[in-house]
Amino acid sequence: MEQSVVEYNVTDAAIAEMESIYMGLSIDDLENKEQFDSVHSARMVVKGKRVEVEKRRKELKVDALAWSKKVDSEAKRIFGKLEPIETHLQDEENKVINEQKRIKAAADEAERKMVQKRVDDLFSFNVVVSIFDAASLTDAEYVDALEHAQAAYNAEQDRKAKEDAERKAENYRLEKIRFGQEAAQAKIDAADKRLAAERAALETEKKAEQDRKDREAFEVQARAIAESEARITVEREAMEAKEKADREEREAQERAAAEEAERVRQESLRPDKEKLGVFAKTLMDLSGPTLTDINAQECLIWALREIQRIAYQVQAEAEMLGLSLGGDRMARDSAACYAAAWSDEECPECGHKYVARDRFGRYCGNSKCGWVEGGKKPDLTVRREDNKDNDEK
16 A cells, blocks of 8 residues: 555644634733633634644544544544643633632522521521521511511510519419418418327326326235236136046047057958959059150059059968968969060070060060060050950950
8 A cells, every 4th residue: 555644734833823812812801801701712623623634634544544644643633732732721711610600509599598598587586487488588678577576586585574473473373372371371380289298298197197006906906816816817717627637548548449449450350361453453454644755655654564563572472371362263364464464584685584474575674674576565555445444445
């Protein structure tokens, strides 16, 4: 591609001329519109040239990347020269723009403070107005509203002061009356107190005389009572001694008679073998509570088997003593049951010497082992049903 010089519509000479003319422009007076317009117009000229260079740069950049880079470089170079001029002019414009913003902000703040002061002034006289209403008032309307509010406030204060003065005067009058009544009552109370003291002294004197007479009469009566009580005590002790002897003799006779009657009654009661039979049956009928914890259930099973073993032993001992528990059939069944209850087998789990058997199966007699034939523990519900059937039989 043929290389050519990159040309823009803005020459260095034109830039130098703008620099010499525009860099000397400044705004010395923020109120001087002519200076502001000169700076603004000059900035617009410089900005227009910069925009033209940008457009030309884009046109020249279309052909090739190398040419684009050359165009960009040249544009950058020109921008570097134009930017200080534009920045200078923008800074000069900003002086006026920023000052105008500051003046407007100051005016707005002054307006806000003025409106707030109106609201506060009227509120000090118990008149409430909104910020919007306060801002809409003219100075004359505000002064008139303030004067009316102050006049109404002063009138209300005067009224309250008058009422307060009247109330204080009435309170003073009532307090004065109360003081007079209290003074009169104090005199009455003093007289009553004096009379009460005189009556009390008289009563004390009368009471002391009566107490002396009562004490002398009481002493005479007490001596008579003491003599009478001493005589009665001697007679009562003699009577109590005789009654005690009679009572001990009577109690001895009654005790002997009761012992004989109890002996006869005991003889008439059922034989001991029947008592043992009832006791053994009561042990066999025990079923225990319903439990949910497995450890508690195992403990209950062991306890019921031990109780059943003891019941069988009671029956067997009674049989060996020749007692017929509930008839010949029951005695034979009891002896056979006890004979089958224990054996010399060794427990397959712990080697315990004695293995027990009941209607639920074989189990170890060692309470710490817990071995049960078949690994099944008896159902306590079934035990209770079996006992119920036995009772019906």
